[in-house]
Amino acid sequence: MGYLEIGKIVAAQGIKGELRVYPNTDFPERFEEPGTRWLLRPNQTEPEAIELVSGRYVDGKGIYVIQIKGIHDRTTAENLRNCKILVPDSDRPELEEGEFHVADLIGLSVYEQVTQELIGKVTDVIPAGHDLLQVAKITPEDGSEKTILIPFVEAIVPIVDLARQRIEITPPPGLLDL
Incomplete structure (x- = not known):
């Protein structure tokens, strides 16, 4: 199975394990709708499944703040800096005529x-x-x-x-x- 990168974790947000993500997708619902995503750590080749609990867009910053199941403190969140967030390439939204991935x-x-x-x-x-x-x-x-x-x-x-x-x-x- 192949994957598409939809964002990159750039920092921890606050002290409760939230993460700042720089998006790389035209489909923001991928950061807002709970469900399974995949995490690819730097220097790794196989992504691991993670559970997105919640996410919100930060106006003016161009980033999303997300919560991943099992990440509850800033230290754990900081350890995920530079990880990529992926979805299976089969999870491509249908596009309108004249739109392209x-x-x-x-x-x-x-x-x-x-x-x-x-x-x-x-x-x-x-x-x-x-x-x-x-x-x-x-x-x-x-x-x-x-x-x-x-x-x-x-x-x-x-x-x-x-x-x-x-x-x-x-x-x-x-x-x-x-």
Whole structure:
């Protein structure tokens, strides 16, 4: 079974074993709804099952504060710093038409739609007003690599073909000039 990382424990919160989590998911209910999650400790390869008791979003901080069953004091909570919180990759929420899981976009080849010229590969998706595709662009002349940011909007990115592992873009003038 594979897993998806949904967050990382960054600190203890208070003295009763609560944990601060930096989220890495577009589905915040994963930190608010009680149930089983998995914890991956640094330098470990196998996650362990944990029970999420409760969770709440902290406005203005961009973090969640969660309570895990069996963690009742600050010292125990501090020992979980830098652990990752996971869900099984089979636990992917259904998406609407035109929505994509970030993990599915990473590594896709990006082509200019008209010329079919390979631009590069998606290395990250940066959340912003409109998400940005971070693309590693290879310069054919010298083989050097540069990073470009492409607004992930339908007008510029009309085709995302997960089956063929490709994205086609129609960049406005100047977007690809570095």
